[in-house]
Amino acid sequence: MAGASPIVYNRARSRTRPEQPGAPATPQMVRINEYCFPHIPLYLYLAATYTRFLAVGRCLDMPLRLNIQTQSFCNARCAICPYPVVSQGLDQGAMEWDLFARIVDEAASARFLLTVRLDLQNEPLLNKEIFGWAKYLKSASPNKYYIIATNGELLDRFSPSDIRESGLDLLVISLNAHSKEVYETVNCGLDYDRVMQNVSRVLSDPQLRQRTRLNFVVTEQNMHEVDQAARYWDSRGIRTAVKRLQNRAGSLDGYETLRPQPGDPARHIPPRIERALRSSPRDVTGCSLPFYQMNVLFNGDVILCCHDWNRTAVVGNARHSSLREIWNSGRMNEIRRLLLRRSYDQMDSCRECSIVR
DSSP states (O other), rough: OOOOOEEEEEEOOOOOOOOOOOOOTTTTTSSTTTTTHHHHHHHHHHHHHHHHHHHHHHOOOOOSSEEEOOOOOSSSSOOOOOOHHTTTOOOOOBOOOHHHHHHHHHHHHHHOOEEESSSSSSSGGGGGTTHHHHHHHHHHHHTTTEEEOOSSTTTTSHHHHHHHTHHHHOEEOOOOOSSSHHHHHTTOOOHHHHHHHHHHHHHHHHHHHEEEEEEEEEEETTTHHHHHHHHHHTTTTEEEEEEEEEOOTTTTTTHHHHHHTTTTTTSSOOOOHHHHHOOOOHHOOOOOHHEEEEEETSSSSEOOOTOOTTOOEEEEEEETTHHHHHTTTTHHHHHHHHHHHGGGGGTTTTTTOOOTO
């Protein structure tokens, strides 16, 4: 799923692109990928977009990141995800090809847009054509970095060559556990053995091995083994990321029992986990997500934030307006002004969000 939690990485790789002589530096030209060195492009982009917003009341022309939901369904009932509850009361469906192509074609010309994710509040591999769609995206925008995050159970629907030839830059598999017992507690409804077989199959491909990262969201239930899991995969040369649990803008039932209690003096917390739980710069600066990230649902609705599972803040629709128009619409910029004033209580999507509370 698309998120913005603090992340601890075990290693990183750079991607470079030559600049034109005499050309001004822009976030697009800084080709150190944000998912390898996540702070550098993000901070450069935020510095530029905040400066423009404070000066003229508008952000840069396009976001740094774009999340696209090609369909809205999921095959799991994970304890850390609102999907099992919120999907009951919201319309679900699949994106039409014409809408996807329109979004991708506009994104291709966006000079500030660096990363495109083909997952958003869903399990992307339920779209049986997802890697074909990704291939179109990569052919239209070869300089963009494209990501798919999955729970991994459906990876055996696709051959390694399907994934490789799509142009995938990063495949994120959400494991969230090390042992079968804990896995089935956190990732409810998924087959641990099938997922692990799929992980092994992906990692046995030399090219995909270099493009894969394993994610772990820290909860009270898995906290005792996340560091062990990350070390296990680190020792095998696989990238890992440890992330802090969020309450998904208040939509995650049971968040208080799921979130770890790092202040317990009787508990030893490994440094990696402690870093993931530590306060982030956002706790000081306020929420910056709507200043750099855009989220398009299957029906074209653009939601304010990837954590807004209840779709309480729909700021436009990509069927009726361009991404550029929506990104700097009056509605979006009014919300940004509220965020800068930290007026979270005036926005349903932010009122109870753990990112700012």
